[in-house]
Amino acid sequence: MxxxxxxxxxxxxxxxxxxxxxxxxxxxxxxxxxxxxxxxxxxxxxxxxxxxxxxxxxxxxxxxxxxxxxxxxxxxxxxxxxxxxxxxxxxxxxxxxxxxxxxxxxxxxxxxxxxxxxxxxxxTDGQYEEQYTCWPPAICMIIVSVIEFILFMIDAFVDHPKGTGPIATKLIYNPYKRFEAWRFLTYMFVHIGSVHLVVNLIVQLLLGIPLEMVHKWWRVLLIYLAGVVAGSLGTSITDPTVFLAGASGGVYALITAHLATLFINWKEIEYAAIQLIVFLCIVGTDVGTAVYNRYFLDLEENIGYVAHLAGAIAGLLVGIGVLRNLEVQSWEKYLWWCAVVTYFFIMAVAVLLNIFWTDHFPYRPDYK
Missing domain, CATH: 1.10.238.10 (EF-hand)
Known part of the structure; x- marks a missing residue:
């Protein structure tokens, strides 16, 4: 024996x-x-x-x-x-x-x-990195990107590639047709020009696929859609006469979702501090450029900065709420509750304002 x-x-x-x-x-x-x-x-x-x-x-x-x-x-x-x-x-x-x-x-x-x-x-460097897997394939953001590309090309083939085609006019967020509630979401499928489309597609694929490989497709899609809806709701309140097109709200939600996963998996991610510094540099450059162009160069840009900001906030809060936390610490439970309650509170206020604050929004019954 x-x-x-x-x-x-x-x-x-x-x-x-x-x-x-x-x-x-x-x-x-x-x-x-x-x-x-x-x-x-x-x-x-x-x-x-x-x-x-x-x-x-x-x-x-x-x-x-x-x-x-x-x-x-x-x-x-x-x-x-x-x-x-x-x-x-x-x-x-x-x-x-x-x-x-x-x-x-x-x-x-x-x-x-x-x-x-x-x-x-x-x-493998860290416990978080060990979670990366190619099965099931990370195809959710690829499918979303393909749909956005196809809808853009349909309007482009009828010579209306700048948001004025038959599909774009039905899907774009139109402040004069706010009662068509689907527009708060479907504007993500409308892009003004090929550059606008290509930039969004590249960024959301580069950011979304790695998240899918760890956190699964449905979590990433939920964050993406939350950013899109938050972008339109925020824009409707702060800029009630602005039309909105593009998936930038969802893209910025994916950006801050990476920040959320850093927060909740800090110990499990190798070189988390370096990743945080890189993230802050990217965001700081983007925000700094926007502020400089708007207030120092006085450039008139058709960019929905509020949609970007609202999408980023939604991505951070929803990311903390739904992304995988490999080892839950006691303080992270409080963080989870704060993120979830804050998100639903902000969204509820935004929805109620859009429904009941009628004097704030434009009204043109003859608008088509």
């Missing part, structure tokens, strides 16, 4: 070491083990195990009694400590992956490779 047990444990050890791509598994796993065996007695105690878990990025989120439970389950001989073989089995148990896999991958990737003559397989 003891020999069979030893053979089984050796097989587990070899499999675990092969998974991280270490050429000489026994030596390098012992180095990982020895790094946290502070007193160098060949065993990891409860205190050393706690240090191991904390160094994996878990901080103090794991209570002491949970660490004790992990130790008890992994301690196969009930000695109160972990030897090398027990340590290898523990870090590869499915229920312990969140605690140990990221730590051991980082150690192998950044510490052990300094030795010559050893070959390694690169590991």
């Amino acid at each position: 003891q020999r069979e047990h030893d053979v089984e444990r050796s097989a587990v050890e070899e499999l675990a070491l092969r998974d991280v791509g270490v050429a000489d598994p026994n030596i390098h796993w012992r180095e990982i083990f020895n790094k946290y065996d502070v007193d160098q007695n060949g065993r990891i105690s409860l205190r050393e195990l706690r240090t191991l878990i904390d160094s994996g990025g878990c901080g103090t989120d794991i209570p002491r009694h949970v660490v004790k439970a992990i130790l008890k389950k992994a301690d196969l001989d009930n000695s109160g400590h972990l030897d090398l073989e027990e340590f290898i089995i523990m870090v590869h148990q499915t229920e312990n992956q969140n605690y140990f896999s990221h730590l051991t991958q980082k150690y192998v990737k950044f510490v052990v490779p300094s030795r010559r003559g050893v070959q390694y397989v690169d590991a």
Whole structure:
């Protein structure tokens, strides 16, 4: 029985070491083990195990009694400590992956490779990045983009590519036909010129497909549509005589959805701080350009800035509400409630104003 047990444990050890791509598994796993065996007695105690878990990025989120439970389950001989073989089995148990896999991958990737003559397989950087999948295919935003392209081309073929074709006039947001409620959504299918169309399609594909690969199509579509509707509602209140066309509200919702996923998955995303800086630079450049053109150059641009802003706010709030949160922290539950309540409150106010504030909106019964 003891020999069979030893053979089984050796097989587990070899499999675990092969998974991280270490050429000489026994030596390098012992180095990982020895790094946290502070007193160098060949065993990891409860205190050393706690240090191991904390160094994996878990901080103090794991209570002491949970660490004790992990130790008890992994301690196969009930000695109160972990030897090398027990340590290898523990870090590869499915229920312990969140605690140990990221730590051991980082150690192998950044510490052990300094030795010559050893070959390694690169590991996934973060828990969030591990969620990327091509199945089911991320085709939702592709389908939306194809529909927008086809509708634009239909009007272009009848020589009306600038929002005046038969399809565009039925779908565009027209402030004089606000009673046709579908226009608050369908204006996303109307684009004024090919440049307007191409820019929106490129951006929404580049932003939407990566989100779909992690969060699934229906969440991304919900955020996109929320941004579109928020853009038209916000524009109708602040600029009641403005026509609205294009999917920019949805595009900006996708932009801030990436910010939302950074907030709720900060610890699980590798280089989250760098991504945040890049995001702030992009948004800052866009906002700064808009302000400079509007107030310093005094340019007359047919750009719905309010739709952009409203779509961005909707994308952030809805993103926090519906996007996947890989490890929910206690404070994130409060954030979720704040985002959901704030979004529905703002949308309810906007809808009620559009329904009952009739004096604010233009009225032209002869308008066609």
